[in-house]
Amino acid sequence: xxxxxxxxxxxxxxxxxxxxxxxxxxxxxxxxxxxxxxxxxxxxxxxxxxxxxxxxxxxxxxxxxxxxxxxxxxxxxxxxxxxxxxxxxxxxxxxxxxxxxxxxxxxxxxxxxxxxxxxxxxxxxxxxxxxx
Amino acid sequence: xxxxxxxxxxxxxxxxxxxxxxxxxxxxxxxxxxxxxxxxxxxxxxxxxxxxxxxxxxxxxxxxxxxxxxxxxxxxxxxxxxxxxxxxxxxxxxxxxxxxxxxxxxxxxxxxxxxxxxxxxxxxxxxxxxxxxxxxxxxxxxxxxxxxxxxxxxxxxxxxxxxxxxxxxxxxxxxxxxxxxxxxxxxxxxxxxxxxxxxxxxxxxxxxxxxxxxxxxxxxxxxxxxxxxxxxxxxxxxxxxxxxxxxxxxxxxxxxxxxxxxxxxxxxxxxxxxxxxxxxxxxxxxxxxxxxxxxxxxxxxxxxxxxxxxxxxxxxxxxxxxxxxxxxxxxxxxxxxxxxxxxxxxxxxxxxxxxxxxxxxxxxxxxxxxxxxxxxxxxxxxxxxxxxxxxxxxxxxxxxxxxxxxxxxxxxxxxxxxxxxxxxxxxxxxxxxxxxxxxxxxxxxxxxxxxxxxxxxxxxxxxxxxxxxxxxxxxxxxxxxxxxxxxxxxxxxxxxxxxxxxxxxxxxxxxxxxxxxxxxxxxxxxxxxxxxxxxxxxxxxxxxxxxxxxxxxxxxxxxxxxxxxxxxxxxxxxxxxxxxxxxxxxxxxxxxxxxxxxxxxxxxxxxxxxxxxxxxxxxxxxxxxxxxxxxxxxxxxxxxxxxxxxxxxxxxxxxxxxxxxxxxxxxxxxxxxxxxxxxxxxxxxxxxxxxxxxxxxxxxxxxxxxxxxxxxxxxxxxxxxxxxxxxxxxxxxxxxxxxxxxxxxxxxxxxxxxxxxx
Ligand SMILES: [Zn+2]
Numbered sequence: 001x002x003x004x005x006x007x008x009x010x011x012x013x014x015x016x017x018x019x020x021x022x023x024x025x026x027x028x029x030x031x032x033x034x035x036x037x038x039x040x041x042x043x044x045x046x047x048x049x050x051x052x053x054x055x056x057x058x059x060x061x062x063x064x065x066x067x068x069x070x071x072x073x074x075x076x077x078x079x080x081x082x083x084x085x086x087x088x089x090x091x092x093x094x095x096x097x098x099x100x101x102x103x104x105x106x107x108x109x110x111x112x113x114x115x116x117x118x119x120x121x122x123x124x125x126x127x128x129x130x131x132x
Numbered sequence: 133x134x135x136x137x138x139x140x141x142x143x144x145x146x147x148x149x150x151x152x153x154x155x156x157x158x159x160x161x162x163x164x165x166x167x168x169x170x171x172x173x174x175x176x177x178x179x180x181x182x183x184x185x186x187x188x189x190x191x192x193x194x195x196x197x198x199x200x201x202x203x204x205x206x207x208x209x210x211x212x213x214x215x216x217x218x219x220x221x222x223x224x225x226x227x228x229x230x231x232x233x234x235x236x237x238x239x240x241x242x243x244x245x246x247x248x249x250x251x252x253x254x255x256x257x258x259x260x261x262x263x264x265x266x267x268x269x270x271x272x273x274x275x276x277x278x279x280x281x282x283x284x285x286x287x288x289x290x291x292x293x294x295x296x297x298x299x300x301x302x303x304x305x306x307x308x309x310x311x312x313x314x315x316x317x318x319x320x321x322x323x324x325x326x327x328x329x330x331x332x333x334x335x336x337x338x339x340x341x342x343x344x345x346x347x348x349x350x351x352x353x354x355x356x357x358x359x360x361x362x363x364x365x366x367x368x369x370x371x372x373x374x375x376x377x378x379x380x381x382x383x384x385x386x387x388x389x390x391x392x393x394x395x396x397x398x399x400x401x402x403x404x405x406x407x408x409x410x411x412x413x414x415x416x417x418x419x420x421x422x423x424x425x426x427x428x429x430x431x432x433x434x435x436x437x438x439x440x441x442x443x444x445x446x447x448x449x450x451x452x453x454x455x456x457x458x459x460x461x462x463x464x465x466x467x468x469x470x471x472x473x474x475x476x477x478x479x480x481x482x483x484x485x486x487x488x489x490x491x492x493x494x495x496x497x498x499x500x501x502x503x504x505x506x507x508x509x510x511x512x513x514x515x516x517x518x519x520x521x522x523x524x525x526x527x528x529x530x531x532x533x534x535x536x537x538x539x540x541x542x543x544x545x546x547x548x549x550x551x552x553x554x555x556x557x558x559x560x561x562x563x564x565x566x567x568x569x570x571x572x573x574x575x576x577x578x579x580x581x582x583x584x585x586x587x588x589x590x591x592x593x594x595x596x597x598x599x600x601x602x603x604x605x606x607x608x609x610x611x612x613x614x615x616x617x618x619x620x621x622x623x624x625x626x627x628x629x630x631x632x633x634x635x636x637x638x639x640x641x642x643x644x645x646x647x648x649x650x651x652x653x654x655x656x657x658x659x660x661x662x663x664x665x666x667x668x669x670x671x672x673x674x675x676x677x678x679x680x681x682x683x684x685x686x687x688x689x690x691x692x693x694x695x696x697x698x699x700x701x702x703x704x705x706x707x708x709x710x711x712x713x714x715x716x717x718x719x720x721x722x723x724x725x726x727x728x729x730x731x732x733x734x735x736x737x738x739x740x741x742x743x744x745x746x747x748x749x750x751x752x753x754x755x756x757x758x759x760x761x762x763x764x765x766x767x768x769x770x771x772x773x774x775x776x777x778x779x780x781x782x783x784x785x786x787x788x789x790x791x792x793x794x795x796x797x798x799x800x801x802x803x804x805x806x807x808x809x810x811x812x813x814x815x816x817x818x819x820x821x822x823x824x825x826x827x828x829x830x831x832x833x834x835x836x837x838x839x840x841x842x843x844x845x846x847x848x849x850x851x852x853x854x855x856x857x858x859x860x861x862x863x864x865x866x867x868x869x870x871x872x873x874x875x876x877x878x879x880x881x882x883x884x885x886x887x888x889x890x
Binding site for chain 1: 424543554636672686726753754777808832
């Protein structure tokens with residue numbers, strides 16, 4: 001039984017492993033953070049959020065301040081998919097952001113059918129309303 | 133009243149003596165401050181004997197559904213009345229709410245539109261009234277009474293929101309309460325508009341109305357009204373909206389009475405209680421379908437609105453069985469003299485919005501949906517501040533707390549087979565708008581804000597882009613206002629409005645909805661000014677979702693020493709319609725061009741000077757290399773993104789003239805970028821060796837825990853901290869004093885102090 005945990009990650013409940021949903025690469029133990037099996041890049045936020053006004057002239061430019069914040073980009077080491085980003089204070093330890101309780105997860109999914117395509121959820125549709 | 137702690141060895145008082153002591157203390161209470169028993173609790177009150185009996189008599193689901201719909205319609209009618217008749221800009225554009233509360237004070241049913249958080253928090257003042265005024269012979273609660281309230285320490289978000297609260301009687305017995313709340317704006321604080329960022333203590337925050345009686349026999353008492361009018365900058369607004377709220381409550385009362393006459397009080401009481409208990413039980417059931425997991429996130433506030441610094445909102449969300457626990461321990465200590473603190477009830481109200489607006493919008497809107505969810509905080513923290521701390525800018529902490537909640541919840545929802553909405557990246561969370569005040573072109577003293585605060589770029593979802601500047605995170609069906617209408621009453625124009633700010637993006641497989649540019653300039657008054665109250669000019673106040681990026685940062689730009697109205701009259705070609713062009717091209721020769729963080733204290737403006745900001749984007753969802761190239765081109769065509777930025781970030785190759793996509797070249801560029809990621813990415817274990825630091829950086833003023841050690845809260849530097857459970861004062865120096873000291877030390881180093889005696 002495999003559980004789709006995020007857009008790019010699933011957990012194999014039997015093997016207790018995180019897997020990449022894009023390339024099926026086994027990332028690592030589901031008892032640990034999936035980030036431990038990822039490649040990390042320390043991104044200067046100005047590269048993603050470009051200055052709109054001239055950084056030579058102005059103190060604030062619409063770009064985040066690279067001395068205040070970095071973007072940690074986590075890549076699947078096999079396919080290069082960007083699985084997660086983390087806007088971090090420089091030097092702040094990365095968060096163990098998803099720590100599932102595996103026995104509980106297994107018990108919960110023992111009562112369910114395996115879900116192979118993520119459930120998107122209901123769309124907001126326009127009501128017919130009333131005319132004038 | 134606290135129980136006595138008696139030493140074990142001493143003689144224990146008898147039960148009679150204990151009762152006597154309690155009565156003595158109750159009878160001689162010097163001051164009825166906010167009651168922690170009320171203020172720390174957000175769960176439903178226990179089912180009363182009357183409710184129990186009514187539920188036994190009336191339990192038919194159809195009757196209950198019918199009555200609930202009638203009451204809901206009554207609330208919606210009251211909401212419409214306030215929205216149509218209210219004088220406050222907030223009222224006109226939907227920042228209002230109405231609701232019906234049980235006899236014990238719980239919000240059972242609220243209007244479908246409006247700011248849910250208000251009424252989700254009015255149960256506190258109602259419970260204060262029940263506890264203190266019902267049996268007080270000098271006050272009492274009688275048919276025809278109405279109570280007013282705005283002091284957030286007794287409930288609700290901030291002192292700019294005023295509530296009118298009416299008890300509803302049937303044959304002499306209290307059966308329920310109705311209330312109406314409006315974001316009024318002006319409240320006599322140190323700055324106009326009701327949300328002063330300059331407040332350094334609660335005494336700077338204007339009117340502080342603990343719940344008191346202002347209506348008798350359905351009439352507003354003129355003496356008290358006059359006192360309230362005399363305490364604020366907009367006496368007319370104060371009167372008008374008190375009347376509007378009273379009459380909205382009376383309309384709901386009329387609808388309730390119709391129900392009482394047709395179905396009887398038992399049916400009404402049973403409906404209110406059954407609705408709440410059913411919602412509470414359903415929430416427990418829905419939570420139990422989530423995966424058992426702990427999710428961690430943090431959001432950074434990059435300013436106190438007075439100075440830039442790094443203020444952490446730390447959130448650990450744990451789900452076990454049918455329990456859901458928000459743990460905000462490790463968040464910044466409260467600021468003793470800054471206004472960005474919130475009482476914990478405000479945070480809870482905003483978290484309730486995560487669920488009722490974004491996760492379970494199908495549930496009846498009331499207090500019950502959040503009732504079983506638990507919240508843990510440190511004492512005297514920025515998300516659970518003390519009585520003595522100012523909180524007029526609590527929005528900063530409840531909004532960033534909301535985002536932490538929204539971000540964490542999304543990571544639970546993805547795997548759930550049962551969904552009521554789509555998984556959603558965080559929506560922008562700051563009110564990038566102008567608060568204004570002064571004397572209008574008609575000679576009236578005003579203080580309020582542009583309803584553009586309601587425009588926040590929405591986060592992307594699992595299968596579509598975020599909507600632009602659609603709605604605020606704190607309300608449903610709110611509007612961003614018609615500036616042309618406002619201009620009849622206020623002496624400034626929005627010279628540019630509702631034009632998307634190009635390249636202020638939140639990229640992803642699905643991008644965040646974007647915000648628009650606002651440029652304002654005063655025209656017909658010599659006594660008019662603006663303020664802005666937002667964070668995020670240095671550090672984005674969001675996180676992205678599943679590989680998507682957050683928004684960028686948003687500054688305030690000023691152009692002074694120019695009258696753009698003269699420019700528009702004489703040299704109109706010089707005027708530009710984007711911040712980018714005006715700041716980079718500097719078209720007005722004599723003017724000065726400056727940038728600032730978004731915490732501008734109230735500033736008087738001169739005719740024709742430009743104040744320019746942009747609303748923010750919601751966060752992106754997913755890896756941007758998976759974005760459909762057609763979506764990238766559409767963003768270019770719609771002016772959301774420049775072609776160069778689009779090509780560099782999204783690796784889409786297209787003809788610069790026709791914007792026709794070269795799909796093969798795009799696929800190749802994207803493959804190359806994935807390989808480049810693998811080449812530049814560093815294995816985690818190796819990465820953290822170089823990245824992780826044991827303490828916050830010395831170049832930042834950092835507040836809150838570092839890493840997972842939530843027991844130690846930093847207070848501005850690596851060597852200043854407090855034990856999370858042991859509050860300490862946390863004073864910030866005046867930013868001008870800081871600047872003066874900087875400049876003086878430079879003068880001293882240059883030997884240019886002129887021998888000034890110390
Ligand atoms: Zn992969």
